[in-house]
Amino acid sequence: MTMLAPPAVRVTELPTTDRGRGRSVVWMALPALVAFLSFGLIPLLGALGLSFTTWDGIGNIQFTGLDSWKAALTDPGLPHTLAVTFEIMILSWLVQTPISILIGVFIAGRQRYRGLLAVLYFIPLLLSSAAISITFKAILDPNFGLGSGLGIGVLNQDWLGDPTLAIAVLIFVVSWQFIPFHSLIYQGAVRQIPTALYEASQIDGAGRLRQFFSITLPQIKYTIITSSTLMVVGSLTFFDLIYVLTAGGPGDATRALALAMYQKGFMANLMGPASCIAVILVLVGVALSQLLRRLGGRGDESQMEGM
């Protein structure tokens, strides 16, 4: 999956002389700009263009105006696909965020064993989604998997063959894969909080719980926004995981937008409607990240709240 990372550093004022400053900044942005143009903007415009055509991916491209949009938007499967997409998005956010914050806060401590744990936690992120999916698929297999192999009845469910369980498994695997990453972000954020705040609160008699809710959480507010944006926008692009794990099944129970796009475009040879879904994905992604920015308040206010 792709991750849209916000700029790590905000350049406001450079403490150098004014001469040639603007030019050098443009130069520095050039490689990123070229990459964005060639791998982001141009394909995006290509998809937008294709969404007004009829094309089977092999023959000639015919401009057919809004036909593909009509086909994509009146597809009886679209509401379900959208619902699945948002269901996965919301559930994976709800599961990942609290756990990531708690783990992040925990491993932010300086003890050596926590460093070791942080490394162990990090391992799932190093594996590819396809490998993770194949592994979980094998473990959860109703006939040859862990449950039936060990004879543990509770584990021996039809994990990926039951619509509700399949969504649950998907959320679990997504969380298993990405919680380490978000924990790491939170760990960094928590370590940035000045210890003076905790020392002062201790003097005022605040307990650990009070410290967590009154200092830690407000101080990592922007990190929560950042991490949530990554989770939410990232969840729109879940493809490999779903494709390998359930292929959208059982039936269409786990068919999210990205998978629907692939099936329309590359399996049903309907590139026009598939491009429409791609454009819808981009629009939803942009809208959600803007919404999250708004929720996070003005970007230019001090992150050192109360300092």
Next chain:
Amino acid sequence: MKRRDFLTLSAGTGTAAALAACGSSGPSNSGGSGGAAGAASYWALSGQPSEPIRRAAIDRFNKANPSTQITGTYFANDAYKQKIKTALGAGEGPSIIFNWGGGGLKTYVEAGHVEDLTDWFAQNATVKDKIIPASFGAATVNGRIYARPVESVTPIVLFYNKRVFDQVGVQPPQTYGDILDLVPKFNAKGIAPFSLAGQSRWTNMMWVEFLLDRTAGSDVFNRVFAGEKNAWSDPAVLDSLTKVQDLVRADGFIKGFSSITADSSADQALLYTGKAAMMVHGSWSYGLQKANGGDFVSSGALGYMNFPPVDGGKGDPSNALGNPGQYLSISTKATPEQKEIAKKLFSTTLLEDEEIKGWVGAGYVPVLKGSETQLSTSPNADFLKFVYDTAVNAKLFAQSWDQALSPTASETLLDNIAKLFQLQISPQQWVDAMNGVIGK
């Protein structure tokens, strides 16, 4: 040679080559990377046991024709299906295109990507006469032949585990009614009546195909294939779909079937491990059972039969379903030299004795007429004779629906079949959805 000399030399040749390329005013395919004109590309499927047989055929061709070479590239099945479409669309396809005929081939034809081979077959009647006529159906679009049938005939058959049948004390089914009677008996012993890799969807499709064929014959699908309006609205379709859902509700298929994929061969494993008693699958399953099932095949525990008749059904029980062959087409984008190489391959190396030996040894029946003698000397003689008889004696050998239909209609078909097995839609909803994509 000293390093400096080497550098000078290589720089010199580089310049010379560049100059030569600039100065060339001849046909664009001459010059360039040496020998490109004498080489054709061939893309086909990877995987055991077929890939080594394909590789060996290409190697033999290259050895016999040193001046005209074929370079083979091999892809996994599902990956290939996507890759070939994108490559053809981008004009980057191979000279020789492996395909399955039917609806996929039709889209290539309509986009002008494959050569019309009708005249070539007329001139090379000996090639045509050797091949089982049923194999040509899927290679023909609007009365013209666009592909050469190659490799093997693979009908879909009903496999069963004799050990499990003995254990439960029952006989193999003679009719669909017998199947329904067997379901509770196997379930009572904790054995799934049927193995099914439902996530792959085409596996479920075989059930719908057979039930409709045995109930009403091939007319309904022929009308669908011909693009007749509302052709799925035949009472026999509703009847067959209801039978499917009844079988799902009666636990006819293994628990969790909708999360099993055929690619992993888990469905095969369910049969030879005795977790399931029966399985409807392509005849290529025999090779997989033999390779993975230990002594399952060699001990004679694998049983097989054509899908039994449905009681009161009008369909001819000898009808077969499946793949009447694999196909090779020639790209229209290939150079005249490459097309010649392809045609030379089509008329020589393919399915000569050496290759036939490979297919027969791996448990396949070649798409050739009169190959019984070769089959009977094989260690798989019984099974191969059964497959040959099924293919040749079939009143009708229908191509699998997902191959016969266009990719657009096929995707809707598979999607709705998955939902049907999942009991997410009713038979009537299935019919309505499928009527919507007739002719698309």
